Amino acid sequence: MLTRRLQTGMESRQIEHLAVADLPLDCRLVRSRRKSLAVHVRHDLIEVRAPAFVGRGDILKFLDKHRGWVLRKVQEKQQRHSERLSLSDGGQILYKARLLNIELCDSARSGVILAPLDSPHTMRICGPGVKGGRVDQQSAAAQVLKRWLQQQAKDYLPARTRALAEYLGVGHKLKEVVLRKTRSKWGHCTSGGRIQYNWLIMLAPDGVIDYMIAHEVCHLLHMNHSAVYWQAVAKVCPDYQRYVGWLKDNEHRLWF
Numbered sequence: 001m002l003t004r005r006l007q008t009g010m011e012s013r014q015i016e017h018l019a020v021a022d023l024p025l026d027c028r029l030v031r032s033r034r035k036s037l038a039v040h041v042r043h044d045l046i047e048v049r050a051p052a053f054v055g056r057g058d059i060l061k062f063l064d065k066h067r068g069w070v071l072r073k074v075q076e077k078q079q080r081h082s083e084r085l086s087l088s089d090g091g092q093i094l095y096k097a098r099l100l101n102i103e104l105c106d107s108a109r110s111g112v113i114l115a116p117l118d119s120p121h122t123m124r125i126c127g128p129g130v131k132g133g134r135v136d137q138q139s140a141a142a143q144v145l146k147r148w149l150q151q152q153a154k155d156y157l158p159a160r161t162r163a164l165a166e167y168l169g170v171g172h173k174l175k176e177v178v179l180r181k182t183r184s185k186w187g188h189c190t191s192g193g194r195i196q197y198n199w200l201i202m203l204a205p206d207g208v209i210d211y212m213i214a215h216e217v218c219h220l221l222h223m224n225h226s227a228v229y230w231q232a233v234a235k236v237c238p239d240y241q242r243y244v245g246w247l248k249d250n251e252h253r254l255w256f
């Protein structure tokens with residue numbers, strides 16, 4: 001998962017351009033008080049992180065050694081970037097592992113119509129000012145889809161979580177189920193018995209959603225990712241590895 005480290009005033013960083021032949025993207029060198037060399041790839045930039053004491057020659061040698069990995073990573077990141085969800089008229093959305101065409105339409109009533117009869121491979125997002133609006137997280141279309149997914153999450157996740165917790169004999173430990181869009185997490189369970197889900201998961205196939213519920217509820221049994229914990233997950237969700245794989249391959253397509 002991509003994590004973004006916030007730059008604080010405490011950390012002194014020096015950023016320079018790094019000229020490297022035969023790399024498809026701009027390369028920048030970030031020097032800081034770290035102890036080792038590392039390379040990070042984004043869809044539009046390659047960043048080498050280095051301690052202050054390592055010379056440019058060694059940095060270039062390091063990059064050359066990892067060139068194959070860097071090139072593969074660039075391709076993967078660019079592919080993922082191009083697959084990101086954009087809620088525009090004529091765009092596409094991966095909904096429950098089906099690729100649907102997005103159709104935006106202005107109407108007095110807000111709502112999402114899945115596979116309307118006249119267009120079975122379409123997700124129609126309707127509401128005031130939806131068509132021709134901005135294409136961003138705040139757009140009218142995004143608000144309509146958000147409300148629709150939040151309602152689905154509310155109808156499904158708390159009840160299902162409660163039922164599984166009861167079945168596993170840990171119902172008394174479950175205090176609260178919260179729905180929230182976080183930056184990088186699908187679910188979270190605290191030692192106080194609070195389970196949090198990202199409602200965006202409702203775009204995923206049902207099996208993946210149920211895996212996520214199993215994942216969090218099993219934390220009420222074991223607050224870790226030990227072998228015993230995964231055995232507990234496997235008992236209620238035998239195909240969990242498939243769903244972990246699906247999320248890894250597709251989660252970048254669900255965010256908006």
Ligand SMILES: [Zn+2]
Binds near residue numbers: 215219224225
């Ligand atoms: Zn976990």
